[in-house]
Amino acid sequence: MFLRILGKSILKRKSRIAIAIISVLIGSSVATALLTVSFDVSEKVSLEFRKYGANLLIVPHSDTIEVGFPGVEFGSVTEQRYINESDIWKIKSIYWRNNVMGFAPFLYQVVTARSEQVEQRIVLVGTYFNRTIQIQSPYAPQDPLTFTTGVQIISPWWHIMGDWIKDENDTTSCMIGATVAEKLNLSVNDSFTITYNQQYGSIENTSMYNLTVVGIVMTDGYEDNQIFVNLQVAQQITGRPGKLHTIQVSALCNACPVETFAEEIKELIPYVEGRSVKQLVHAEMDILGKIQNMMFLVTIVALIASALGVMTTMITSVIERQKEIGLMKSVGAENKKIIALFLSEATIIGIIGGIIGYLVGLILAQFIGISVFSLSITPRLEVIPIVIGISVGVALLASILPVRRAVRVEPAIVLRGE
Amino acid sequence: MNEEIIKLQAIKKYYDPSTHVLENLNLIIHKGAWTSIMGPSGSGKTTLLNIIGCLDSATAGSVFINGTETTKLNQTQLTRFRRENIGLIFQQYHLVPYLTALENVMLAQYYHGVIDEGKATETLKKVELGHRLDHIPSHLSGGEQQRVCIARALINEPKILLADEPTGNLDQKNGDIVLDLIKQLHAEGHTIILVTHNPEIAKLGQRIITVIDGKICSDSTCKSEINETDKR
Ligand SMILES: Nc1ncnc2c1ncn2[C@@H]1O[C@H](COP(=O)(O)OP(=O)(O)O)[C@@H](O)[C@H]1O
Ligand SMILES: [Mg+2]
Numbered sequence: 001m002f003l004r005i006l007g008k009s010i011l012k013r014k015s016r017i018a019i020a021i022i023s024v025l026i027g028s029s030v031a032t033a034l035l036t037v038s039f040d041v042s043e044k045v046s047l048e049f050r051k052y053g054a055n056l057l058i059v060p061h062s063d064t065i066e067v068g069f070p071g072v073e074f075g076s077v078t079e080q081r082y083i084n085e086s087d088i089w090k091i092k093s094i095y096w097r098n099n100v101m102g103f104a105p106f107l108y109q110v111v112t113a114r115s116e117q118v119e120q121r122i123v124l125v126g127t128y129f130n131r132t133i134q135i136q137s138p139y140a141p142q143d144p145l146t147f148t149t150g151v152q153i154i155s156p157w158w159h160i161m162g163d164w165i166k167d168e169n170d171t172t173s174c175m176i177g178a179t180v181a182e183k184l185n186l187s188v189n190d191s192f193t194i195t196y197n198q199q200y201g202s203i204e205n206t207s208m209y210n211l212t213v214v215g216i217v218m219t220d221g222y223e224d225n226q227i228f229v230n231l232q233v234a235q236q237i238t239g240r241p242g243k244l245h246t247i248q249v250s251a252l253c254n255a256c257p258v259e260t261f262a263e264e265i266k267e268l269i270p271y272v273e274g275r276s277v278k279q280l281v282h283a284e285m286d287i288l289g290k291i292q293n294m295m296f297l298v299t300i301v302a303l304i305a306s307a308l309g310v311m312t313t314m315i316t317s318v319i320e321r322q323k324e325i326g327l328m329k330s331v332g333a334e335n336k337k338i339i340a341l342f343l344s345e346a347t348i349i350g351i352i353g354g355i356i357g358y359l360v361g362l363i364l365a366q367f368i369g370i371s372v373f374s375l376s377i378t379p380r381l382e383v384i385p386i387v388i389g390i391s392v393g394v395a396l397l398a399s400i401l402p403v404r405r406a407v408r409v410e411p412a413i414v415l416r417g418e
Numbered sequence: 419m420n421e422e423i424i425k426l427q428a429i430k431k432y433y434d435p436s437t438h439v440l441e442n443l444n445l446i447i448h449k450g451a452w453t454s455i456m457g458p459s460g461s462g463k464t465t466l467l468n469i470i471g472c473l474d475s476a477t478a479g480s481v482f483i484n485g486t487e488t489t490k491l492n493q494t495q496l497t498r499f500r501r502e503n504i505g506l507i508f509q510q511y512h513l514v515p516y517l518t519a520l521e522n523v524m525l526a527q528y529y530h531g532v533i534d535e536g537k538a539t540e541t542l543k544k545v546e547l548g549h550r551l552d553h554i555p556s557h558l559s560g561g562e563q564q565r566v567c568i569a570r571a572l573i574n575e576p577k578i579l580l581a582d583e584p585t586g587n588l589d590q591k592n593g594d595i596v597l598d599l600i601k602q603l604h605a606e607g608h609t610i611i612l613v614t615h616n617p618e619i620a621k622l623g624q625r626i627i628t629v630i631d632g633k634i635c636s637d638s639t640c641k642s643e644i645n646e647t648d649k650r
Contacts, residue, residue, distance in 0.1 A: 001528040004521060005514075012516040327512045330473055331570065332501030332529035334494055412474035415512060416464060 002337075006344050009321075016313055017349060020395070023309025024353025025360060028391040030302040032361020034295040035383045037368050041288050044221060044375055054103070054154045054248035055277045056258050058083065058091070058265060082243035085231065087269045091249060092147045093139045094264040101252050102153035104128050105244040107234045113227065115184040115192035122180055123226045123374070124194060126234020126244070127151050129175075131168045151228075154250040158223065162188035162215035171233050174211040177224035179376050181216045188213055194227070196237050207237055222374050249274075284373075291372060303390070307398040310349065314342070314402035318409075325406050326414025335407050342406055346399040347392055354391030358384055422482075423449040423578065423609050424470060429479035431465055431632075439465050441632040443479070449577075452610040454623035462632040463613045464582055470611065471580045472500040484577065501530050505571030505608075507581040511563040513555040519566045520551040523573050530574045541569045545599060561592025568599055579603060581612045585619065597622065 010017055060081035083105070091103050107126040112119060128150035135145050152164050165173050176186060186192060191212045198205045217223050235241050251261045262274025318325070325338055362379050369377035424447040431440035439462045447453055455463050468474035469481060472488050475496075480489045484503055491499060513522045523538040542551060545565040555563050564584060571579060581600065585593035597619065604610050612623065620626050628635045 001521075001524060001533055005517070005525070005528075008516045008521075323512070324514055327514065328525070328529070329497065330471075330500070330506060330512075331526045332497060332574075334497050334529070337529060410474070412468040415473065415508060415510070416468075 002340070002344075006341060006348075009341070010345060010348065013317065016317055017345075020310050020313040020349045021353045021356065023306045023313065024350055024391050024395055025306075025357040026309070027299070027303035027306030027394055028354045028357025028387050029360035029364055030295070030299045031390050032358045032383055032387045033364035033368060034292065034299050035386060036362060036365040036377055036380050037295070038288070038292050039380045039383065040365070040377045041369065041373050041375060042285065044373075044378075054250045056249040056251050056261055057275045057277065058103075058247040058249060058262075058269075058272050059245070059275065061271050061273045081271075082240065082245065083247060083269070083272055085235075085242045085244055088244075088247060089133050089135050089147070090268040091247065091265055092133075092135055092149075093137060093143075094261070094268060095139065096251070096261055096264060097139050097143065099252050100261070101250040102149040103247050103249040104149065104151045104154050105231055106246045106248065107231060107238070107240065107244045109196065109234060109238045111194045111196045111227075111237070113180070113184060113192055113194045115186055115190070118184050120180070120183050122194075124196075124234055124237065125226045125228050126231040127228060128168070128231055129165045129228075154248060155219075157219075159218040160215045161218065162213070164215055165228070165230060168230055170230060171236075172210065172212055173214045173229070175215040175217050175228040176213055177226050178216055178218040179224040180227060181213070186213050188216060194237070198239055205239075207239075209233075209237055220378075224376060225370070225374055247272075287372070291368070303394055306353075306391075307394050310346070310395050310398035311401060314346065314399050315405065318342070318402045318406045321406075322409050323414050325409045326411040329409070330411035330415060338406050339403055342399055342403045343396060346395040350392030350395030351388055353395065354388035355384075357391060358387050361387070421449040422446050423484055424611075425482040426470070427480045427482075429466075429469060429476045429481065431462070431469065431474075432477045439632050440469075440476070443632070443634060445627070445634060447609065447611065449609055450604075450607050451625065452604045452612070452623040454620035454626045455611065455613045455629060456615065456617070456620050456626060457629035457635075461629045463629050465632075466629060467580050467582050467611065467613055470578075471504050471506055472496045473506075501526070501574060503576050503578055505574070505576040505579045507564070507567050507571050507579065507584045509583040509586040511555070511560070511567045511587075513563055513566055513570075515555055518552045518554055519547055519558065519562075519569075522555070522566055523570045526570045526573050538569075538573060541573050542566070544572075545569045546595075559592070561588050561595060564588060564592070564596050565599070568596065572603070576608075578609045578611070581610070583613050583615065585614070585616070593619075 060083055062081055085105060088103070088105055092100055094100070104127050109124050110121055111124045113122045130148065130150045130152040132146050132148045135143065135147055138145065160175070165175060181187065184192060189212065191210055193208055193210050195206055195208045198207070211227070211229065217228065231244065235243060249261065251258055258276045262276070265274055266272060328338060365377045369375045424445070426443055426445040429440055429443040430438065432438050443466070455466065457463050465474065469476050470483070476489055480487055482488070486499060488496065488499060514525060517525060519542060520535070520538055523542060524533055524535065527533045527538060539548070539551060542548060545568055547562060547565055547569065550558060550562055555566070558566065579600070584600070585596055588596060600610060600612065601622065610623070612619070614620050
């Protein structure tokens with residue numbers, strides 16, 4: 001009987017309930033985004049670097065402290081700085097050269113990728129996959145004159161569907177991240193085009209390239225959102241011959257701190273600096289922390305807005321239903337029955353608002369993940385009970401005042417009204 | 419035989435200190451009696467009925483119903499007492515708009531503690547609404563709604579039935595159906611208090627009380643107190 005009353009009274013007032021649910025949704029979606037981004041990014045970032053073969057990142061020296069992951073710029077970078085590809089061999093000619101297990105250069109550029117109807121802005125990454133380079137001036141005479149290196153060496157844990165790019169002179173093949181493959185609806189052996197607009201003062205130069213997918217990369221990290229080509233292809237497309245942004249180095253050394261490598265590399269290539277992955281994780285976590293703080297505030301504000309929204313609708317509903325409440329009391333309803341009716345309604349509003357809010361929040365989280373961390377966010381199931389709990393809590397809290405009002409309704413006064 | 423079922427002693431009711439709605443009112447009603455209450459609008463009839471029906475509390479004085487001093491009960495106790503002892507019939511019917519006729523009757527059962535759909539159906543059949551069980555109030559005529567209201571008042575088998583102008587909103591035909599039902603209930607032994615403006619209807623009771631300005635009057639002479647015995 002209780003469920004019948006509850007169900008029918010809710011169905012009867014669909015639009016009001018909908019408003020209350022939307023109020024809850026505001027708070028629950030923001031809370032979902034906050035929790036999902038927090039959980040997921042912190043896990044992904046640490047996973048990223050744990051799996052990372054590379055533990056040292058070489059970047060051009062800059063006065064401004066660059067934060068974030070290579071190629072993803074936070075804040076304004078006024079001057080683009082590069083490393084010369086011709087200096088890359090020097091990394092293998094330092095004192096600790098035998099502990100340098102491998103390295104890979106990276107050049108990044110956001111380009112427009114188009115496949116049939118779909119168009120997306122995606123980061124194009126030029127790198128070495130598996131390449132033998134010349135050591136022009138070895139540290140010791142007996143050292144080998146060549147060194148084979150690339151992402152295949154430093155990131156052996158990448159899951160590849162299809163193949164790596166094998167030929168260093170291949171200018172038409174590419175490897176794409178799993179997310180890119182999904183977005184552009186591409187599989188191995190499919191072709192698509194990328195375009196890049198370059199601005200020289202007032203002259204605009206658009207270059208267009210056809211690429212064929214040879215492999216799909218699955219890492220659960222940034223790589224899933226990127227397109228990989230041979231370094232010189234990226235250099236050519238973006239008009240930066242001989243340039244690169246960063247070098248990831250895999251340095252294996254139990255006896256020496258990774259900072260020692262950084263110091264030595266800096267001696268040979270003075271315009272760069274090395275950052276250990278530990279620092280990078282730290283920087284990433286720092287941003288995450290800042291975003292969490294901001295989102296926490298937004299969440300609090302959103303939850304207050306939710307509570308106010310629910311409270312207003314509930315009070316309106318109590319006023320509208322005064323007669324009904326008085327009637328129920330006159331027919332024998334004790335206060336606890338009336339309270340139960342309204343709190344159940346609030347709980348239902350909270351649960352529905354929480355579930356829809358979770359779904360909306362996932363979209364929000366995805367948006368934040370991609371725009372801030374260049375990461376696609378994986379939905380976190382453990383967020384569901386938390387968010388529903390928060391939503392129900394907010395709805396119940398917001399109902400305290402309305403319910404007190406309902407309890408105060410006197411049967412006589414209500415029934416007298418003509 | 420002439421057992422007292424309702425006793426009001428020196429009842430006063432003020433909504434605010436300047437307006438005295440009921441003024442020092444005494445009244446005894448016997449078990450099984452049918453008492454009609456008449457009086458001009460605003461004289462305090464509904465207020466009196468609400469106090470007897472435990473819907474409202476008196477400012478001063480005591481009310482005894484079935485031996486219980488209801489003026490000493492708290493809100494929850496009043497609610498419980500009411501649903502055990504009193505059936506209410508309103509001029510405005512007051513049905514829950516989104517529940518069917520049957521559910522409206524079952525609502526009273528639910529608050530009383532035991533839901534018995536068979537009995538609710540039976541009671542609605544008694545008021546000749548067996549064919550309207552699943553209709554919501556807005557799909558029922560005024561007379562039918564009032565009969566649902568009566569069925570709801572009866573469902574928990576109260577000894578006392580209070581009716582505030584039950585035929586006030588009904589045409590002659592429907593009013594007669596409702597009055598026939600009330601007659602039948604009186605014959606079954608219910609104590610009935612019925613507020614009405616219609617002298618013909620008032621005559622159905624064994625006793626007519628007139629309330630003027632919060633005082634009980636008999637014939638044309640107003641006394642602040644009346645204690646006449648039943649004309650039975
Ligand atoms: N809740 C209330 N607050 C203030 N005055 C009220 C209230 N209810 C009734 N009254 C006043 O009490 C008087 C008696 O009302 P009522 O018992 O409804 O009269 P009747 O039913 O005889 O028409 C009226 O003057 C009315 O205005
Ligand atoms: Mg009245």
